[in-house]
Amino acid sequence: MIGALAVLLAFQLVGEIAIRWSGVPVPGPVIGMLLLFLTLHWRKSLPAPLRTTAETLLSHLSLLFIPAGVGIVRYGALLAEEWLAVTVALVLSTLITVAVTALVMQTVIRWRRGAPHDG
Amino acid sequence: MDRIFIDIWVYLAASPLLWLTLTLAVYLAGQWLFRRSGGRAIFNPVALAIALLVLLLLLTGTPYSTYFTGAQFIHFLLGPATVALAVPLYLHWERVRQLALPILAGLLVGSLTAILSAIGIAELLGGSPRTLLSLAPKSVTTPVAMGIAEKIGGLPSLTAVLVILTGVIGAVAAPALLDWLRIRDNAVKGLAIGVAAHGIGTARALQISSLAGAFAGLAIGLNALLTALLVPLIVRLLHLMP
Numbered sequence: 413m414i415g416a417l418a419v420l421l422a423f424q425l426v427g428e429i430a431i432r433w434s435g436v437p438v439p440g441p442v443i444g445m446l447l448l449f450l451t452l453h454w455r456k457s458l459p460a461p462l463r464t465t466a467e468t469l470l471s472h473l474s475l476l477f478i479p480a481g482v483g484i485v486r487y488g489a490l491l492a493e494e495w496l497a498v499t500v501a502l503v504l505s506t507l508i509t510v511a512v513t514a515l516v517m518q519t520v521i522r523w524r525r526g527a528p529h530d531g
Numbered sequence: 532m533d534r535i536f537i538d539i540w541v542y543l544a545a546s547p548l549l550w551l552t553l554t555l556a557v558y559l560a561g562q563w564l565f566r567r568s569g570g571r572a573i574f575n576p577v578a579l580a581i582a583l584l585v586l587l588l589l590l591t592g593t594p595y596s597t598y599f600t601g602a603q604f605i606h607f608l609l610g611p612a613t614v615a616l617a618v619p620l621y622l623h624w625e626r627v628r629q630l631a632l633p634i635l636a637g638l639l640v641g642s643l644t645a646i647l648s649a650i651g652i653a654e655l656l657g658g659s660p661r662t663l664l665s666l667a668p669k670s671v672t673t674p675v676a677m678g679i680a681e682k683i684g685g686l687p688s689l690t691a692v693l694v695i696l697t698g699v700i701g702a703v704a705a706p707a708l709l710d711w712l713r714i715r716d717n718a719v720k721g722l723a724i725g726v727a728a729h730g731i732g733t734a735r736a737l738q739i740s741s742l743a744g745a746f747a748g749l750a751i752g753l754n755a756l757l758t759a760l761l762v763p764l765i766v767r768l769l770h771l772m773p
Contacts, residue, residue, distance in 0.1 A: 417611065420611035420614045420615055421610075421611055421614075423614045423617075424610045424611055424613075424614050427614070437675065437678055437679075437755075437756075437759040438675060438752070438755050438756055438759070439613070439672060439674040439675055439755070440610070441609070441610045441611075441613035441614050442613060442672070442675075442751065442752045442755060444610075444613070444614040444617075445613055445614050445615075445616050445617045445620070445748070445752060446617070446752065448614055448617035448618075449617035449620050449621055452617060452618075452621040453621060453624065458618065458621060458622070462618065463618060465615070466615035466617075466618035466619075467618065467741075469608065469611065469612045469615050470612060470615055470616065470618075470619070470737055470744065471737065473612055473730065473733065473734035473737060474558075474576060474577045474702070474731065474734035474735070475554075475555075475558045475577075475580075475605060476605055476606065476608050476609045476612055476734075477577055477609070477695070477698065477730060477731050477734065478554055478557075478558060478577060478580050478581060478584065478602070478605065479554065479598075479599060479602030479603065479605050479606040480606060480609075480673065480691075480695060481577065481580075481581040481695045481699070481731075482581055482584045482585055482588070482595065482598060482602065483595060483599075483691065483692070483695070484581065484585060484692050484695060484696075485585045485588050485589065485595050486595050486688075487688065487689065487692045490686075490688075490689050490692070491689075491692065494653075494657075494658055494659060494662050496656060497652075497653045497656035497657055497658035497662065498653065498658070498662060498666070498693070500652060500653075500656055501648075501649050501652040501653035501656065501658065501666055502649070502666075502669065502693060502696050502697055502700055503700055503704075504648065504652050505644075505645060505648040505649040505652055505666075505669070505670075505697075506645075506670070506697050506700045506701050506704070506705075506727050506728060507700075507704060507705075507708055508644060508648045509641055509644050509645040509648065509670060509723075509726060509727035510701060510704075510705045510708055510709065510723045510724065510726075510727040510728070511708060511712060511723075512640060512641055512644045513637045513638070513640065513641030513644070513722060513723040513726045513727060514637070514709055514712060514714045514719050514720065514722075514723035515712065515714075516633075516636050516637045516640045516641065517630075517633045517634065517636060517637030517718075517719045517722055517723070518633075518714060518716065518719050520632060520633035520636045520637070521630065521633045521716070521719070524632065524633070
């Protein structure tokens with residue numbers, strides 16, 4: 413488990429270095445995810461401890477957002493200024509985005525399934 | 532006797548241990564309540580935990596910085612957890628490869644919808660230019676959203692809050708909305724939640740299934756890249772820059 417944690421941290425570290433070096437506008441951990449994926453794909457195997465550690469960590473992913481979320485406490489005044497516009501925009505925009513993304517993806521899947529020469 | 536309680540509270544209030552323990556306890560309580568309620572969306576563990584901790588900080592007059600000295604140990608794990616999203620992606624790669632075209636179509640339209648609908652609705656309701664610019668990158672993961680807001684003249688700290696709220700809204704409402712739309716494919720569900728509601732949505736998608744989680748995780752990365760490209764372009768086209 414410690415070995416697997418070290419692997420995850422090492423990939424995050426490489427990701428952080430890579431974005432500082434290249435200036436790509438993406439967080440280091442996202443690059444780390446990409447590099448770990450490429451490594452697994454190239455090795456064509458997933459060590460069992462890495463799988464267990466990753467799945468344990470991800471099963472509690474929502475916990476990890478709580479500290480940042482509590483940061484809202486500092487911005488009550490900012491949100492209060494235009495609370496109506498902000499609240500309605502956030503709720504509607506988020507729901508519309510979920511619906512539109514799902515419907516477009518679903519439509520393309522069906523359209524390809526229906527096409528005569530499905531690749 | 533009171534003296535002892537005051538001494539203990541003075542120690543606890545400033546110690547990382549109290550707030551770290553409370554964060555875990557409140558999360559576990561939220562999960563328990565979520566399960567007891569039969570998985571009702573309104574009892575979302577993250578939303579409950581955030582609300583309860585905010586209330587505690589306000590009631591005890593504890594500054595966020597004190598809270599964070601304890602909570603940072605949990606916060607730090609976000610990095611390795613993001614890297615860990617490579618594992619479900621690897622396990623479901625065959626499915627991702629087959630769906631490359633639908634994924635790209637959903638991503639492109641979804642990303643545009645997220646940006647334009649947020650700007651448009653806030654504009655209609657009289658939002659200030661600063662608010663519109665801070666809202667534009669709301670659907671991508673926090674560090675990227677803050678970077679974009681800074682670049683276009685929004686308020687990065689406001690953006691950070693809007694991003695978290697977006698995630699919570701998506702996590703609470705998306706599963707029910709997708710059921711209502713009769714979307715049954717977990718790949719589609721995962722991508723839609725990931726595009727609209729980044730990591731907090733992904734945490735919810737992982738509870739639906741590992742496949743949904745893989746697609747949501749993929750969406751976080753792709754949408755971060757795409758939004759970083761699209762937002763500055765849209766802002767310039769709409770003449771929103773101050």
